[in-house]
Amino acid sequence: MNKRKNTGYNRMPHAASRYTIYNVTEPMELMDFLMKKMAGISRTRVKALLTNRVVLVDNNIQTQYNFPLLRGMKVQISKEKHKHEFRHPMLKILYEDAYIIVVEKKEGLLSVASEHQKERTAQHILTEYVKRQNRNNRVFVVHRLDRETSGVMMFAKDEKTQHNLRDNWHDIVFDRRYVALVMGDMEKDQGTVESWLTDRKLYVSSSPYDDGGKYSVTHYRTIKRANGFSMIELQLETGRKNQIRVHMQSLGHPVVGDMRYGCETDPLRRLALHAFKLCFYHPITGETMNFELPYPMPFRSLMQR
CATH class of the missing domain: 3.10.290.10 (RNA-binding S4 domain)
Known part of the structure; x- marks a missing residue:
């Protein structure tokens, strides 16, 4: 030898x-x-x-x-x-290592099942994928996107990493942004919405004073106004259920396609809300991780003069 x-x-x-x-x-x-x-x-x-x-x-x-x-x-x-290829029409893996998976979720896919919704979700699909590598593998939910919201999401691959991300979310995630189309011309080029949000099961209510709900803060910047719509970029200081949708309704500019929160038109046949940016420190290595997606083409098309 x-x-x-x-x-x-x-x-x-x-x-x-x-x-x-x-x-x-x-x-x-x-x-x-x-x-x-x-x-x-x-x-x-x-x-x-x-x-x-x-x-x-x-x-x-x-x-x-x-x-x-x-x-x-x-x-x-x-x-x-071929054993490790991942192909799914509703999900694209942007990054994966031993601790986390970062994906692009399409609109129409639930992030995780609720008590009343047992359909296939992003979590189910990714769990099936990691089990192909090892039957004991799982993915764990860290945060969520609404069913009709598209964009960047992160999952953990073990419970320790999940707890680390959840417990230290505001220290680990330093930039999380969305782009949305809303009805009408925004009055301000930028601003902040603050309110207390309460989950009423079928919808989330907003109050300008503390009524026992969760304090919520959304920062926004107007990018363009055209054709009776405004394109805005939003940065979350808190991450409550339906936060952006409720805050835009409270300004009198509901998100396009959001029939639940005051919009009466659906030109794109989808909710015009997209999580385009997620930046964080890796929960294990501490490395700076930056993920940014382009604005959806239908958003741009609707804003063309």
Whole structure:
């Protein structure tokens, strides 16, 4: 048997395996690790492997090129790309590692089931996906988007990470923004709405004074006014159920397509609300994570003069 020079990274023999498997024997970022092990491979090719979701660390798909590897971890390169592909018309995975999954959710899909709604949800779909890697895997809800709201969402892949995100949400998430189309011309170029919101089951009520509801703050900036509509960008200081929809109704400018909260027209055949930006510190590594989606094309089309 030929002996290889010990570079600190030993390949584990694994006959007839679906993976090429390596043990990590010293700390190193994933990109550097793979370039050392896969002699001659380019950085572009490594990034392609990560994008194609065929690199796993400790049995979890890893797409982060600078993920910090620690001694004792196991890196696997899948030989069967199709096993880990994720395709769904209502969900797109933007990022995944051992701790979190960030997705783009389409309008019309529930984030998570309620007591009265047992249909398939984003959580169900992603749980089925991670169980293909390991039957004990699950995804855990961190925050929600309304069924008819599209945009960026994050899920945790274990309970510890879920609790960390929920308990420290305002310290971890530093920028969360939406774009919306609302009825009429906004009077102000920017402003803030503050009120107390109470969940009445079928709708959320708003009060300008403390009536026992939850204090809620929404900041907005008017981007464009055209054709009897306004395009606005919104930043949440709090994250209550239906917060943006209720606050826009209270200003007299309900979100386009929002029949529940005062809109009488539905030109896009959907709620014109999209979570386009989510920026946070990774709950485990502390790395700055930025996710931004373009404004939906139908929003732009409706605002064309």
